Amino acid sequence: MSSEITTAVGSNRVAMPTWLERYTTAGRYGLVVGTGLCLAALLTNPVPDPSFPWMTLPPSLRLPISQPRIEHWPVTYTIGIWLWIACFPALFLAGFKRYRSRLRFGSELWLAGLPTLAMLGWTTYCRFLWPKLEPPTWNAPSYTAVCWLYCSSYETFWSNAAYAVALLGVCATMLAHHRSRTRLAPSLLAAFGVLAFPLGVPALYAAARRFRAGADDHATG
Numbered sequence: 001m002s003s004e005i006t007t008a009v010g011s012n013r014v015a016m017p018t019w020l021e022r023y024t025t026a027g028r029y030g031l032v033v034g035t036g037l038c039l040a041a042l043l044t045n046p047v048p049d050p051s052f053p054w055m056t057l058p059p060s061l062r063l064p065i066s067q068p069r070i071e072h073w074p075v076t077y078t079i080g081i082w083l084w085i086a087c088f089p090a091l092f093l094a095g096f097k098r099y100r101s102r103l104r105f106g107s108e109l110w111l112a113g114l115p116t117l118a119m120l121g122w123t124t125y126c127r128f129l130w131p132k133l134e135p136p137t138w139n140a141p142s143y144t145a146v147c148w149l150y151c152s153s154y155e156t157f158w159s160n161a162a163y164a165v166a167l168l169g170v171c172a173t174m175l176a177h178h179r180s181r182t183r184l185a186p187s188l189l190a191a192f193g194v195l196a197f198p199l200g201v202p203a204l205y206a207a208a209r210r211f212r213a214g215a216d217d218h219a220t221g
Helices: 018-042 075-087 089-102 106-129 145-151 156-177 184-195 201-220
Strands: none
Touching: 018 075, 018 089, 089 106, 089 201, 106 145, 106 156, 106 184, 106 201, 145 156, 156 184, 156 201, 184 201
């Protein structure tokens, strides 16, 4: 079987590697399952997430059992949150496949711009708004590896590093949008994708597409 999913000529859908197609599809189901697992914790524990004590149900609506916790959070809540983290990039890939030709910025928006915007938003939220639990924990949910270093330690150095990675994403998106024919754009996309993993998976795909296109141009030039 070909490693690429073929698409009809003139369709808005684009070819993606088979494994990425499967991840994009499975990821959307994973988000639904993750949401269900988080909500299940409301049925068993009075306060599933101590950061948000208001998020609770009356005792009459809860089951007469209580889940054990992994650090600060019930088991199903923990699994649900980490499923969201693992599957969230699939939304950007799905949007890229379906809507890229309908917007001015096309692939750059879906594969790099929106993940960068999400990283900026979550980094700001975690730095200034998130009600932090004590003590910090290795199990702190985080959408990128560098954000995990902050959320599991509360060291501002790592939050500043997350902002630096997001700035790299901004630069990569802008350079890619201007259709730079140098190898700098795909290199920056790849660097952002790695440093922002797993949120950066779409940017890694964007980098691979550009490296491949550049190799094809060189071969036919």
